[in-house]
Amino acid sequence: MHEIRGNSCGVPIAMGARGLATAGRVTGLDKWLMRKFLQSIGSPPLRVVLWDGSEILPPGASAPVGMRLRNRSTLMRLVTRPFLNFGDDYSAGRIEIEGGLVAFLETIYGAMAGQRQSRSEPDKDAHRRNQPRRNNLKDARLNIHHHYDIGNAFYRLWLDREMLYTCAYFAEPNASLEEAQLAKMDLVCRKLRLQAGQQVVEAGCGWGGLARHMARHYGVKVRAFNISTEQIAYARQRAKAEGLAGQLEYIEDDYRNIAGKYDAFVSIGMLEHVGPDHYRELGQVIDRSLTANGLGLIHTIGQNLAEPMGPWLLKRIFPGSYPPTLREMMAIFEPFGFSVLDVENLRLHYAKTLEHWLERFENNREQVSMMFDAAFIRAWRLYLSGSLANFRLGNLQLFQVVFARPNNNRVPWTRAHLTLPTGKC
Amino acid sequence: MHEIRGNSCGVPIAMGARGLATAGRVTGLDKWLMRKFLQSIGSPPLRVVLWDGSEILPPGASAPVGMRLRNRSTLMRLVTRPFLNFGDDYSAGRIEIEGGLVAFLETIYGAMAGQRQSRSEPDKDAHRRNQPRRNNLKDARLNIHHHYDIGNAFYRLWLDREMLYTCAYFAEPNASLEEAQLAKMDLVCRKLRLQAGQQVVEAGCGWGGLARHMARHYGVKVRAFNISTEQIAYARQRAKAEGLAGQLEYIEDDYRNIAGKYDAFVSIGMLEHVGPDHYRELGQVIDRSLTANGLGLIHTIGQNLAEPMGPWLLKRIFPGSYPPTLREMMAIFEPFGFSVLDVENLRLHYAKTLEHWLERFENNREQVSMMFDAAFIRAWRLYLSGSLANFRLGNLQLFQVVFARPNNNRVPWTRAHLTLPTGKC
Numbered sequence: 017m018h019e020i021r022g023n024s025c026g027v028p029i030a031m032g033a034r035g036l037a038t039a040g041r042v043t044g045l046d047k048w049l050m051r052k053f054l055q056s057i058g059s060p061p062l063r064v065v066l067w068d069g070s071e072i073l074p075p076g077a078s079a080p081v082g083m084r085l086r087n088r089s090t091l092m093r094l095v096t097r098p099f100l101n102f103g104d105d106y107s108a109g110r111i112e113i114e115g116g117l118v119a120f121l122e123t124i125y126g127a128m129a130g131q132r133q134s135r136s137e138p139d140k141d142a143h144r145r146n147q148p149r150r151n152n153l154k155d156a157r158l159n160i161h162h163h164y165d166i167g168n169a170f171y172r173l174w175l176d177r178e179m180l181y182t183c184a185y186f187a188e189p190n191a192s193l194e195e196a197q198l199a200k201m202d203l204v205c206r207k208l209r210l211q212a213g214q215q216v217v218e219a220g221c222g223w224g225g226l227a228r229h230m231a232r233h234y235g236v237k238v239r240a241f242n243i244s245t246e247q248i249a250y251a252r253q254r255a256k257a258e259g260l261a262g263q264l265e266y267i268e269d270d271y272r273n274i275a276g277k278y279d280a281f282v283s284i285g286m287l288e289h290v291g292p293d294h295y296r297e298l299g300q301v302i303d304r305s306l307t308a309n310g311l312g313l314i315h316t317i318g319q320n321l322a323e324p325m326g327p328w329l330l331k332r333i334f335p336g337s338y339p340p341t342l343r344e345m346m347a348i349f350e351p352f353g354f355s356v357l358d359v360e361n362l363r364l365h366y367a368k369t370l371e372h373w374l375e376r377f378e379n380n381r382e383q384v385s386m387m388f389d390a391a392f393i394r395a396w397r398l399y400l401s402g403s404l405a406n407f408r409l410g411n412l413q414l415f416q417v418v419f420a421r422p423n424n425n426r427v428p429w430t431r432a433h434l435t436l437p438t439g440k441c
Numbered sequence: 442m443h444e445i446r447g448n449s450c451g452v453p454i455a456m457g458a459r460g461l462a463t464a465g466r467v468t469g470l471d472k473w474l475m476r477k478f479l480q481s482i483g484s485p486p487l488r489v490v491l492w493d494g495s496e497i498l499p500p501g502a503s504a505p506v507g508m509r510l511r512n513r514s515t516l517m518r519l520v521t522r523p524f525l526n527f528g529d530d531y532s533a534g535r536i537e538i539e540g541g542l543v544a545f546l547e548t549i550y551g552a553m554a555g556q557r558q559s560r561s562e563p564d565k566d567a568h569r570r571n572q573p574r575r576n577n578l579k580d581a582r583l584n585i586h587h588h589y590d591i592g593n594a595f596y597r598l599w600l601d602r603e604m605l606y607t608c609a610y611f612a613e614p615n616a617s618l619e620e621a622q623l624a625k626m627d628l629v630c631r632k633l634r635l636q637a638g639q640q641v642v643e644a645g646c647g648w649g650g651l652a653r654h655m656a657r658h659y660g661v662k663v664r665a666f667n668i669s670t671e672q673i674a675y676a677r678q679r680a681k682a683e684g685l686a687g688q689l690e691y692i693e694d695d696y697r698n699i700a701g702k703y704d705a706f707v708s709i710g711m712l713e714h715v716g717p718d719h720y721r722e723l724g725q726v727i728d729r730s731l732t733a734n735g736l737g738l739i740h741t742i743g744q745n746l747a748e749p750m751g752p753w754l755l756k757r758i759f760p761g762s763y764p765p766t767l768r769e770m771m772a773i774f775e776p777f778g779f780s781v782l783d784v785e786n787l788r789l790h791y792a793k794t795l796e797h798w799l800e801r802f803e804n805n806r807e808q809v810s811m812m813f814d815a816a817f818i819r820a821w822r823l824y825l826s827g828s829l830a831n832f833r834l835g836n837l838q839l840f841q842v843v844f845a846r847p848n849n850n851r852v853p854w855t856r857a858h859l860t861l862p863t864g865k866c
Contacts, residue, residue, distance in 0.1 A: 129848070138775055189854060320778045320847050342781055346768035350563055353745045355835055356767055359784035364850065410780055410847030422745050422835030423554070425789065430612060431856065 040088050042066045053095040058127030062120065066091070081115035081123050099146075103328030107395040117397065118374075121405035129411060138322045143292045143338035145324035151291040151336045153270055157243050159289060159336035164244040168223070170387055174376035178225035179250070182285035182315065183366040183414045193372040196365070201229040204282060206434050207358065207418050208311050210234040214279035217241070217305055219271040219298075220286025224251025224264070231255075231263035239265045241274060274301050279310050287316035287345075288337050295340075295347040303352040309426045311418060312354070317366070318342065318413040333399045339412060349419055357427055358418040363407050366414045370404035465513050467493045478520040483552030487545065491516070506540030506548050524571075528753030532820040542822060543799075546830035554836060563747045568717045568763035570749035576716040576761045578695055582668050584714060584761035589669035593648070595812055599801035603650035604675070607710035607740065608791040608839045618797040621790070626654040629707065631859050632783065632843050633736050635659040639704035642666070642730055644696040644723075645711025649676025649689070656680075656688035664690045666699060699726050704735050712741035712770070713762045720765075720772040728777040734851045736843060737779070742791070743767065743838040758824045764837060774844055782852055783843040788832050791839045795829035 050064055050072050063082030064072040067090075073079060085091050090110040093101040105111045113120045149155040168179075175181055176197045184196035185203050204226065210216065212235030221227050221240035224247070230236050242248050248268045255264045271286065272294075281302050290298055302312055317339040325337060342359065349356060377384070377400060384393055406412040420427050475489055475497050488507030489497040492515075498504060510516050515535040518526040530536045538545045574580040593604075600606055601622045609621035610628050629651065635641070637660030646652050646665035649672070655661050667673050673693045680689040696711065697719075706727050715723055727737055742764040750762060767784065774781060802809070802825060809818055831837040845852050 126848075132778070185855075187855060187857075320780055321775060341771065341775060343768050343771035343775060346766065346771075350746060350766060350768060353557070353835075355745055355786060355788065355838060356784060356840075357786045359781060360856070361780060361782045363780070364852070364854065408850065410778075410849070413780060415781075423551075424835070425833065427789070429614060429789065430610075431785070431859070432612075434856070435860070 040067075042068045042070050042088075046088060046091055047072060049095050050091060053098065057098070057124065058129075058131035060123045060127035062123055063114070065114075079115075081113070081120040083120065084112040084114065086110040086112075097327075100327045100331065103326075103332060103395065103398055106398050107332075107391045109390065109394065117401040118404050121402050122409060125402075125405050125409050125411060129409060132321070138341070138343065139324075140322070142322040142324045143340070143344075146327040146330045147338075148331055148335050151289065151294055153272065155336065156270060156289065159334075160243050161245070162335055163333065164222075165246045167387060168246055168250050170384065171223075173380040173383055174373050178229070179223035180225045181222055183317075183362055184369045184372075185362065186365055186368050189368060193369070193376075196369070196372075197225070198229075201226050202233075203434065204284065204313055204315065204416070205230055205234050207313050207416070208280045208282060209428060209433060210236050210280060212236065215239075215277070216280040216282060217274055217276065217278040219274065219281070219283040219301075220289070221247070221251060221266065222285065223247050224254060224266060226282070226284055227251070227264050227266070228255060228258065228260055231260045232258075235263075236280075237263050237265075239267060239274075239276065239278075241267050241269055241271055243268065243270055271301060272297055274305055276305065277307050278305050279307055281306050281310065281312040283313070284315040285317075287314055288334070288339055291336065291338055292340060292344050292347060295344070296351055299348040299352050299354070302348070302354070306421065308421060309424050311357075311420050311424075311427070313416065313418050314345070314348070315414070315416045316340065316345070318345070318415040320410070320413060329399065329402070332395055342415060345415070345417065353422045354419045355422045355424070355427075356417060356419050358416075358431070360416045362414040362416060363410065363412065366412070367404055367407035370400055370407060374400045374404060465492075467491045467495050467513075471513060471516055472497055474520050475516060478523065482523070482549065483554075483556035485548045485552035487548050488539070490539075504540075506538070506545040508545065509537040509539065511535040522752075525752040525756065528751075528757060528820065528823055531823050532757075532816045534815065534819065542826040543829050546827050547834060550827075550830050550834050550836060554834060557746070563766070563768065564749075565747070567747040567749045568765070568769075571752040571755045572763075573756055573760050576714065576719055578697065580761065581695060581714065584759075585668050586670070587760050588758065589647075590671045592812060593671055593675050595809065596648075598805040598808055599798050603654070604648035605650045606647055608742075608787050609794045609797075610787065611790055611793050614793060618794070618801075621794070621797075622650070623654070626651050627658075628859065629709065629738055629740065629841075630655055630659050632841070633705045633707060633738050634853060634858060635661050635705060637661065640664075640702070641705040641707060642699055642701065642703040644699065644706070644708040644726075645714070646672070646676060646691065647710065648672050649679060649691060651707070651709055652676070652689050652691070653680060653683065653685055656685045657683075660688075661705075662688050662690075664692060664699075664701065664703075666692050666694055666696055668693065668695055696726060697722055699730055701730065702732050703730050704732055706731050706735065706737040708738070709740040710742070712739055713759070713764055716761060716763055717765060717769050717772060720769070721776055724773040724777050724779070727773070727779070731846065733846060734849050736782075736845050736849075736852070738841065738843050739770070739773070740839070740841045741765065741770070743770070743840040744836070745838060754824065754827070757820055767840060770840070770842065778847045779844045780847045780849070780852075781842060781844050783841075783856070785841045787839040787841060788835065788837065791837070792829055792832035795825060795832060799825045799829060 061074040061079055063079035065084040067085060067087045090105050093105060149159055176194045178197055180197045184193060185200035186196040187199050210230060214236045216230055216236045216238045218227055218238055218240040221242045224240060227238040227240040230238055248266050251266045255261045306312060319339050319341050322341050486499040486504055488504035490509040492510060492512045515530050518530060574584055601619045603622055605622045609618060610625035611621040612624050635655060639661045641655055641661045641663045643652055643663055643665040646667045649665060652663040652665040655663055673691050676691045680686045731737060744764050744766050747766050
């Protein structure tokens with residue numbers, strides 16, 4: 017169950033540095049297979065270097081990025097199950113990237129996006145494809161455990177001081193990550209129009225940063241739910257250390273077990289782990305929890321098209337995850353008649369957030385390597401780089417959705433309340 | 442085809458003032474039927490006065506609003522086909538309302554909304570129910586003609602100076618209608634980030650007010666489409682009179698025939714007449730029209746739940762109309778991979794807009810009565826009052842949706858550009 021815990025992420029380790037001599041001569045068939053494969057993914061302009069040093073170049077184009085394959089077995093694995101094996105073989109060191117991993121992935125994903133046709137019907141099963149596990153009460157715990165319980169010390173190396181592992185809000189593109197995460201929390205609190213004394217429930221609270229911020233700066237009481245054991249332990253410790261324990265209750269339980277009535281419902285970066293099969297349940301939880309004039313906010317990674325996540329990401333990084341389309345999100349709101357008041361798409365802010373995380377991750381590689389092996393580091397680098405590429409390309413979105421009961425006429429009149437006090441005036 | 446043109450809106454006229462004598466005695470069965478009917482619509486707390494003066498009162502409650510029925514035939518018509526006949530019989534004067542029409546309708550609609558259960562599946566055919574006509578190229582013209590070609594002079598009596606027949610934006614609730622319509626146009630232009638010299642296409646331009654505003658204040662060139670003959674004639678005349686003809690081209694044609702490439706696509710209050718069966722076509726039009734870094738905005742009345750419009754509204758006022766849910770709107774964007782950047786719900790601004798229109802309409806009743814008969818005036822009052830009630834109750838929404846191509850990275854970084862220069866700083 018602890019697939020990542022310890023010093024491995026479950027990736028088959030590179031089988032030693034066997035040289036070119038044992039890799040076999042590159043044949044015409046090898047090259048033909050590689051060319052066919054590149055065509056099948058939209059002919060990305062990249063250079064492929066095979067194990068004997070021979071090259072496959074895009075026709076007529078220069079190729080600023082490329083990949084180097086260790087041996088024929090790597091080639092065969094790539095062309096037969098590319099979306100699982102590329103990640104594993106990159107992690108294991110059997111594939112090396114030249115010209116920068118993010119640029120390489122942007123080239124690949126860009127070519128694949130260019131290939132897509134408009135579709136007559138949305139893919140209703142996108143969220144079920146490639147899933148090793150679903151998101152019922154039991155499996156949800158395993159899914160969350162897999163990613164979030166691999167050691168708080170690791171996340172501390174590359175997240176901001178408040179340990180927010182979700183998209184930040186850069187009021188200016190050159191704001192620091194610390195500033196941008198504070199601004200994100202303020203933006204969320206303003207969208208929810210928090211008032212001192214209110215009761216707030218948070219579904220999926222991570223390391224508790226937003227709950228601390230809401231309690232400290234907005235004077236509200238927060239009950240924050242999370243099924244990650246390590247995150248809850250960390251959150252409780254900090255609340256106590258910072259004298260906020262009286263306002264904050266961190267509850268190690270599933271969002272489906274939320275009870276009570278609240279002036280605000282907030283969920284930042286949990287919906288990705290809920291799964292569309294459970295959106296109606298989430299809507300029910302909100303419907304029974306929100307007061308008549310309460311406001312809700314859901315912040316989630318999303319997509320424009322209902323497409324399954326890649327099998328490698330689902331197997332190695334985020335089992336059970338799925339970023340919904342706005343259409344799919346409406347399954348939370350529509351059955352209960354909730355009014356959607358405001359949607360903001362912060363896609364480029366997530367690209368910027370990931371640039372910061374990736375830079376910090378690389379700067380702390382030495383410390384990470386004392387916790388995890390090389391394959392883990394490479395897998396994690398691939399996951400962060402791939403996410404960055406997908407946000408830059410518009411394959412992923414970041415939706416912040418504010419909602420209320422339909423007959424709540426105390427909803428904000430305009431967006432004037434969203435202007436941060438630090439804004440230019 | 443000209444069901445409203447002239448001095449009638451097609452409503453059977455009240456058949457003279459036949460007195461109580463000919464209406465028949467009220468029986469126990471009459472009262473039982475009325476009580477059953479009230480129960481079936483959620484037992485709204487209202488008083489019913491029957492033709493002999495006898496009353497039906499809600500149990501134990503005072504009733505600030507009530508209705509008075511002319512005769513047994515009115516009662517029978519009401520209980521058998523209430524959603525069509527209430528409107529016709531109110532228009533014909535066979536039903537009189539006490540305590541204010543808007544308050545009466547809020548009471549009724551509120552009771553009906555309270556009755557609704559959450560649903561397991563959205564109603565996929567909501568937009569097809571009660572429709573006298575669809576929205577293909579030919580019928581769309583008839584539908585638009587029915588409502589918009591009843592005389593510009595009539596609309597001039599109660600719309601603002603720019604003749605905007607869509608939700609205004611009240612920066613402050615006590616702004617005037619003229620200010621609020623100018624603010625709405627500015628908000629739209631800012632959301633689209635219009636720059637001088639850009640090419641804009643407008644789908645469904647009404648009397649051309651937004652196109653004039655964009656040309657005059659933002660220096661863009663606009664091609665504006667509309668299938669209402671009278672609106673186009675008015676728009677052309679004003680553009681010429683105001684020296685804007687060089688920047689504005691008003692085209693009497695369907696949105697499906699839009700050609701060319703544009704930096705901005707804008708549509709204010711047309712989607713209600715498009716119909717979900719044609720959203721994909723609309724998406725195709727946008728997909729072929731928008732430049733790589735173009736922005737689009739659709740402003741439309743919407744709903745939280747997919748429900749059919751009332752048959753009276755569809756027959757007498759807006760044939761072919763349907764206000765979509767956000768989920769339904771995604772059929773425009775999702776097949777083409779458009780990114781939704783921003784959704785703003787201006788529901789309460791539409792309630793405020795309707796208050797202004799209704800007040801102006803009533804203040805100009807005398808002039809209206811020189812153009813149309815009493816039944817028309819009563820029908821129009823019912824339509825405006827019912828819309829106001831539905832926006833106040835949250836049965837109707839107003840969605841402004843901004844979108845772009847998925848790989849457009851020049852989209853606005855934040856919402857800072859939306860702050861109007863007249864804002865408090």
